[in-house]
């Protein structure tokens with residue numbers, strides 16, 4: 001395994017967690033004087049890579065003060081407990097609805113095992129233990145956190161998930177957006193305009209809230225976003241416009257799915273076709289094909305997005 005540790009700004013290091021594919025899921029290490037903080041933990045399997053990033057930057061695990069989890073989805077939160085065990089002075093920061101599952105992950109883990117099966121769960125996520133509630137701090141919408149010379153701002157951003165926070169770092173004019181400002185992969189930006197897209201994965205997609213969250217992120221005045229999947233995107237006005245258009249498209253697909261009156265496997269197939277068609281169209285407009293490595297990388301997102309839309313349509 002190789003790691004890709006890129007300094008975006010001298011104080012923020014991008015760590016490639018090697019989850020699913022290279023450049024698919026990131027964790028970010030923020031260095032603030034003699035302190036450090038992680039934003040996103042990916043899974044337990046990524047923790048050695050995160051520890052290695054500390055070492056490469058001449059930091060001891062004891063210097064990690066915060067471990068920030070944007071939301072509870074396991075490719076964001078799955079490594080939090082193990083990382084906190086390795087970094088004894090770190091406090092995990094999360095939304096109220098996420099914090100309870102970090103402290104006691106049993107329900108979350110059992111739910112995921114039901115979806116994936118035990119073997120696949122272990123392969124993807126590894127061991128996830130609970131943690132003493134005193135190591136976890138709940139962050140509120142609008143709450144500010146002093147971190148050395150920085151003042152980080154936590155922003156509640158529903159739309160992808162109901163337990164999602166973004167973190168504004170005025171020092172780098174950047175926002176750690178988790179999955180609230182879309183997903184985008186370097187492989188999709190081969191000389192073409194940036195392609196970032198909303199995740200409608202089960203079960204928290206809400207178009208109105210998603211639009212609100214994009215506007216909240218823009219309102220910070222930031223000039224860049226640090227996407228968990230994957231990397232730094234600038235030109236926020238343009239990317240926000242793209243995202244808002246795509247959220248409308250996802251809402252339209254949801255409405256089409258509801259109008260179809262389909263149920264069960266038929267409904268799932270309908271959603272998968274619509275979402276696949278959406279991706280093919282957007283890729284083609286950028287001179288790319290839904291094929292080869294691009295198909296491999298996007299397949300999971302397309303299936304998850306279709307599943308999320310089908311679940312919502314089925315509730316209507």
Ligand SMILES: [Zn+2]
Nearest residue numbers: 071073161179
């Ligand atoms: Zn997510």
